Amino acid sequence: MINEEIQKLLRRISEKLTENHGDLVKRIILFGSRVEGGAGQYSDYDVLIILSEDVDWRMKDGIIDSIADINIQEDILIDAHFISENELMTIKGKQPYIQNALQTGIVA
16 A cells, blocks of 8 residues: 555656646656655655656656656655556556556556
């Protein structure tokens, strides 16, 4: 079961990205050690961000800037991974870490 702290963090990320990027962000999924239970005190938060459009560096930079405020305020590291809805249907979407996020991750 997901704890309140993680639920709150996912809500903050979702609200911040929706506020700053609107419909570009389709889904936000927490995955990795924070979900699997192997996270240490200083483990990062792996987040898969699924976008409505193919990803370019400007989009990534804008989203990373939005997340930076949360990193600083919470004294954590959110490690953002990006993929578009179209790329989910390609070989990129078949990568193990993406499949893991889709199958076992927690959707914000």
